[in-house]
Amino acid sequence: MATASTPQNPSAFVRRLPAGERLPLPADSVADWETFPFEGDLRVKPLHPPVLPEPARQGESGPEECRACLKPVTQSLWADDHWRLDAVGTESRLPAVVMLQPRGHYDLGDLPAERTAELGPLLQRAERAVLGLDGVARVHVNRWGDGAAHLHFWLLARPAGLLQLRGTFLAVWEELLPPVPDEERRQAHRQIAAALAADGGTAHALGG
Numbered sequence: 001m002a003t004a005s006t007p008q009n010p011s012a013f014v015r016r017l018p019a020g021e022r023l024p025l026p027a028d029s030v031a032d033w034e035t036f037p038f039e040g041d042l043r044v045k046p047l048h049p050p051v052l053p054e055p056a057r058q059g060e061s062g063p064e065e066c067r068a069c070l071k072p073v074t075q076s077l078w079a080d081d082h083w084r085l086d087a088v089g090t091e092s093r094l095p096a097v098v099m100l101q102p103r104g105h106y107d108l109g110d111l112p113a114e115r116t117a118e119l120g121p122l123l124q125r126a127e128r129a130v131l132g133l134d135g136v137a138r139v140h141v142n143r144w145g146d147g148a149a150h151l152h153f154w155l156l157a158r159p160a161g162l163l164q165l166r167g168t169f170l171a172v173w174e175e176l177l178p179p180v181p182d183e184e185r186r187q188a189h190r191q192i193a194a195a196l197a198a199d200g201g202t203a204h205a206l207g208g
Helices: 012-016 113-131 167-173 182-197
Strands: 083-087 097-102 136-142 153-159
Touching: 083 113, 083 182, 097 113, 113 136, 113 153, 113 182, 136 167, 153 167
Parallel strands: none
Antiparallel strands: 083 097, 097 153, 136 153
């Protein structure tokens, strides 16, 4: 994996920011959006001074210390020779939250051409599998890449009819809603794994 180093010194953009000061909340901020999960008086946190160079992400030193690489593929929901789909944690507050990642230790910037060509069709397959669950209207596909160096895409199922959960804050709502019953969560995992395996690969961990 090619590790991109972060700058040693703050950029002009960062130097312009009022580090240590509390920013004003704009009149047209996200707090006024219908989908914003919170209400009441809000304050913007003060900006922390920059930390440069940035600390290494989990797994940045290589596959020997990467949690994604060390997790047995039999604990995934589904896998083929090059990709795996995993449940996220042991609890969910949405109909499904799963993670697609390569089995090789890559980030997006050094993903081999063959894997890159597979990624688009595989994301489509994974989205269709999650959309096949009862009462799912949309699947949010997110990639941040700040916590772990191993490439991973989050797929979050947005329940049909809950328009307040549309858009940017679905991942925040996932922290706030009541937990999905365990058997319902397991059944969703079994259905997703079976749907993916129908087009290739192997369904794993169907009981979990």
